[in-house]
Amino acid sequence: MTNKYRIISLLIALVMCCTLFAACGGGANESNAPESAPQDGSEQSAGSAEPASGDESLSPEELYNVYMGDEYDGMTFTVFTSDVDEEALSDIVYNTEAVGGELLPDRMNNALLNRQNTLKQKLGVDLMEIYHYDSARLGNTALNKVREAIQTGSDEFQAVNISLYDMGTLSLEGDLYNLYDVPDFEPSNPWWDQTFNNSVEMFGKLYFTHGDIDFRTKNAITCILYNRTLCDKLGLEDPVQLTIDYQWTLDKCIQIAKSLSNDKEGDGIDYLDDIGWAGQWDDMYYMMYGSGIRILTPDGRGYPKLSFYDAKTENVVTKVLGFMADTDHYISGNDLWNKTPWKWPMEALLDGFAKGRYIFFAGVVEHVFMLKEMTDEFAIVPSPMYDENQHQYYSLLNTWGANAFGVAINVSEGSELRFVGRVLDTLGYLSWKEYPDSLAYNYYEVVLKNQKLTTEESEKMIDIIFNSAGCETGAIYQVGGANQTIYDMIANELMANKRTDGLAAVYDRNKTRFEDSVQDIIDTFNDQD
Numbered sequence: 001m002t003n004k005y006r007i008i009s010l011l012i013a014l015v016m017c018c019t020l021f022a023a024c025g026g027g028a029n030e031s032n033a034p035e036s037a038p039q040d041g042s043e044q045s046a047g048s049a050e051p052a053s054g055d056e057s058l059s060p061e062e063l064y065n066v067y068m069g070d071e072y073d074g075m076t077f078t079v080f081t082s083d084v085d086e087e088a089l090s091d092i093v094y095n096t097e098a099v100g101g102e103l104l105p106d107r108m109n110n111a112l113l114n115r116q117n118t119l120k121q122k123l124g125v126d127l128m129e130i131y132h133y134d135s136a137r138l139g140n141t142a143l144n145k146v147r148e149a150i151q152t153g154s155d156e157f158q159a160v161n162i163s164l165y166d167m168g169t170l171s172l173e174g175d176l177y178n179l180y181d182v183p184d185f186e187p188s189n190p191w192w193d194q195t196f197n198n199s200v201e202m203f204g205k206l207y208f209t210h211g212d213i214d215f216r217t218k219n220a221i222t223c224i225l226y227n228r229t230l231c232d233k234l235g236l237e238d239p240v241q242l243t244i245d246y247q248w249t250l251d252k253c254i255q256i257a258k259s260l261s262n263d264k265e266g267d268g269i270d271y272l273d274d275i276g277w278a279g280q281w282d283d284m285y286y287m288m289y290g291s292g293i294r295i296l297t298p299d300g301r302g303y304p305k306l307s308f309y310d311a312k313t314e315n316v317v318t319k320v321l322g323f324m325a326d327t328d329h330y331i332s333g334n335d336l337w338n339k340t341p342w343k344w345p346m347e348a349l350l351d352g353f354a355k356g357r358y359i360f361f362a363g364v365v366e367h368v369f370m371l372k373e374m375t376d377e378f379a380i381v382p383s384p385m386y387d388e389n390q391h392q393y394y395s396l397l398n399t400w401g402a403n404a405f406g407v408a409i410n411v412s413e414g415s416e417l418r419f420v421g422r423v424l425d426t427l428g429y430l431s432w433k434e435y436p437d438s439l440a441y442n443y444y445e446v447v448l449k450n451q452k453l454t455t456e457e458s459e460k461m462i463d464i465i466f467n468s469a470g471c472e473t474g475a476i477y478q479v480g481g482a483n484q485t486i487y488d489m490i491a492n493e494l495m496a497n498k499r500t501d502g503l504a505a506v507y508d509r510n511k512t513r514f515e516d517s518v519q520d521i522i523d524t525f526n527d528q529d
Contacts, residue, residue, distance in 0.1 A: 064189050066429045067422035073124030077423045080149075080157035081403065082132040082142035082166075083216075091214045092129040092161070102369045105447055108215070111439040115430050125423055130157055137400055138165035139482060149410040150175055158420045160408050161214065164397075167404045168476040171207035172521065174528045177407045177417070178205040185421030191432035191440070196397065199470035200404075203525050204302050208404035212431040212440035219366035220401030221469045222286045222383060224253075225353065226360045229376035234259055236359075239381045240457045243464065246391060250287060250316065253360075253384040254323050260359050261328040269328055271336060271348050272357070277323075278349040279362035280333040281495050282398070284320050285472070285487055286362065289396035290383025291316045295474025295486050296518065304473065306518050308486055309507050312386060317490065317503045325498050331358075334495075353378075364398055365465070368452050379458050382465045395469040399476055479517045486514060 061068055079092050089095055089104050094113035116127040134142040143166040149156065160167075160176075170176045179187050187197055192211035200208065210217045226239050236256050242248040257276035264273050271278070293316060297307040324330050333345035340348035346363070353361035354374040361367065371378060382393040411420050433440035444466075449459045478485050486507075493499070493506045 060429070060434070064186070064429070065184075067184060067426050068122055069422075070124055072419060072423070075124070075419070076126045076128055077119075077159070077420075077427075078128040078130060078157040079159045079161050079405075080130045080132065080146065081160075082134045082145075082162040083403070084133070084135060084137060086133045088131060088133075090129055090131065091216045093127055102372050103366075107442055107446060108439070111437075111442050114437075115427070115439055118430055119423075119427060123423065123426060127427070137163045138478075139169065142166060143169060146170060146175065146408055146410075147173075150408055152410075154410055155416075158407070158411060159405055159424055161403050161405050164208075164399045164402050164404055164471065164476045165478065167208040167406055168473075168478070170406070170408065171202070172477070172524050175409055176207040177409060177411070178207060179209060179407070180206055182407055182421040183418040185425045189425065189428065190434070191428040193469075195468065195470050196404075200473055200476065201298075202302075202304065202473070205525075208406035210402070210404045211428055212433055212438070213405065213428045214403070214431075215439070215443050217397070217402040217404065218443065218466070219364060219369075220398045221365045221465060222282075222289075222363070222396045222398055223365055223368075223465050224286075224360055224362050224381050224383065225367060225371075225378055226381065227353065227356060227358065227376050228379045230260075230356060230359055231256075234359075240379050240461060243381050243393070243461060244457065246385070247388060248381060248384050248393075249387050249390075250291060250319060250384045251387070254319070257323070257360055258326070258329045269331065271331055271340060271352055274357050275331050276329040276358065277360045277362070278331050278333075278353055278358045279360075280346060281324075281491050283324070283362045284317070284490060284495065285475075286383045286396050287320050288313070288316055289470075289472060290394050291386035292390060292392075292394060295472055295479055296477075303522055304477075304518055306479070306514055308474070308514075309503075309511075314503055316386065317494075318501050321494055321503075322500045324495060325500050364401060365448075366401075368448065371452075379455070380453060380461050380465070382461070382468060393464055393468045395465045397469050397471050399472065402471075477521055479521070480510065480514050481517060484513075486510075 060066065081090075081092060090112070092112070093116055095104060095109050119125050119127050132142050132145055134140050142162045146160055146162070146166075148154070160170075167176070179185060187206055187209055188194070191213065192209050196211070197206055197209055200206070224239070228238070228240075231238060236259055237252070239248060239253075239256065242252060260274055260276045261269065262274035263269050269275060291312065293308065293313050295306070295308045296304040299305045324332065331349065333349055336345035336348060339345075342348040342351070349358070350361060350363070350367060350370060352358055354371050356374075356376045365380075368380060382395050385391075385393060405424070407417070407420055407424070411417055429435065431439040433444055435441065444462065448462055453459065453462060475485060475487060480486060480489070489506060489510055490503070494502060
């Protein structure tokens with residue numbers, strides 16, 4: 001791309017963003033929202049978009065070759081999105097019927113409005129969304145909708161933003177463009193998540209990405225919430241300070257959780273009692289990832305290799321299994337189906353955490369937005385390290401809850417693909433946390449840091465969690481087969497049976513199947529070349 005494009009003003013009246021789940025209604029959501037929206041009364045911040053490097057006299061648009069031309073005036077850019085909520089909120093376009101709330105503060109919804117208005121003002125392009133309700137997160141109707149568009153050559157959407165599982169499947173089928181080959185789209189630009197890109201790159205190719213453009217996927221980053229007031233009352237070490245000092249380890253985490261167990265009625269511990277830890281089976285996967293364990297890692301050629309099992313894996317899994325089996329200190333949402341007034345067991349546990357009954361609640365960033373009524377002070381920390389020698393935190397992006405952006409081959413090569421590359425990258429730029437009052441700026445700096453987590457230490461935790469968030473490609477590509485992955489093996493054969501050991505034998509029985517699955521992935525990608 002050349003530098004012939006107009007330099008945009010870096011002072012735009014944006015007010016923005018953040019909630020979960022994509023879309024509004026079923027069909028296309030047009031940019032027919034008002035030119036401005038009511039504010040929520042929170043203080044505005046100008047922000048700044050300073051060039052990251054190079055000549056300080058260059059604007060960010062010049063520095064990063066952001067497209068700001070007008071040759072697409074009157075065209076429409078449509079994103080196909082999907083989730084399991086019938087009436088999900090959108091993180092693509094302005095939600096015309098949203099009235100604020102925990103998951104969508106007015107400031108964040110306004111950010112969506114200003115982004116789409118700026119895109120229209122600068123490029124002449126209307127932003128639209130097609131939201132598809134899918135009762136499942138993988139291999140169901142959303143995936144088939146994209147396949148149908150490819151088979152028929154439909155141009156009803158230009159980009160897809162569906163579950164990580166389905167994006168992995170589409171890439172295996174050869175149905176997604178390698179984003180490195182999309183003209184005028186630059187995945188290395190700072191508004192695209194580089195940790196994410198590095199974790200999902202396969203064979204030197206990148207088929208999907210995410211970044212400041214959306215917040216649903218950010219909300220799916222795993223974390224641990226803890227009741228700081230309760231820790232103070234019990235005289236416990238502060239997990240935030242332990243994290244800052246790089247002493248937040250698996251052993252320390254379990255030790256603190258075992259400091260509380262109070263059977264109020266004397267009839268056995270349940271979710272209404274005081275307990276150290278509230279979570280679910282997913283906690284195992286967070287702990288493994290946080291300990292540096294990966295199902296797949298790249299070999300010297302960039303090919304995926306099975307890297308799951310070793311002595312550390314055995315130690316971590318056995319330790320976490322033992323903790324989960326300690327029902328005096330650990331309560332699992334998986335054991336609470338149809339046993340609480342809530343539809344989803346984790347809602348019951350989040351309510352218990354909000355009411356001060358648990359030290360820890362293991363969840364995702366989205367849960368931070370659901371604790372408006374909590375009176376105790378709470379804070380957030382990443383998954384613990386394996387030990388103090390690790391010197392690095394790792395946060396798992398929950399595959400079930402996350403979507404990613406890609407370009408399906410229903411888009412023709414040439415000028416149409418260039419249009420998609422330019423508009424998608426510009427949309428990312430307008431969302432960038434360094435862009436004045438942008439979607440990501442409001443998500444991080446205003447809502448999360450200044451409204452939800454207000455202490456300086458908690459701000460540091462947010463930075464650690466987001467800067468260390470990556471994916472498990474072995475889950476995305478379902479190594480072992482659908483519902484037969486390594487995660488499924490641990491869940492069905494160990495956690496469901498309250499086992500406290502046995503990983504080695506279970507893994508040995510399935511190892512050949514996992515190895516064959518990895519080889520199938522390699523062969524499939526090689527056949528595309």
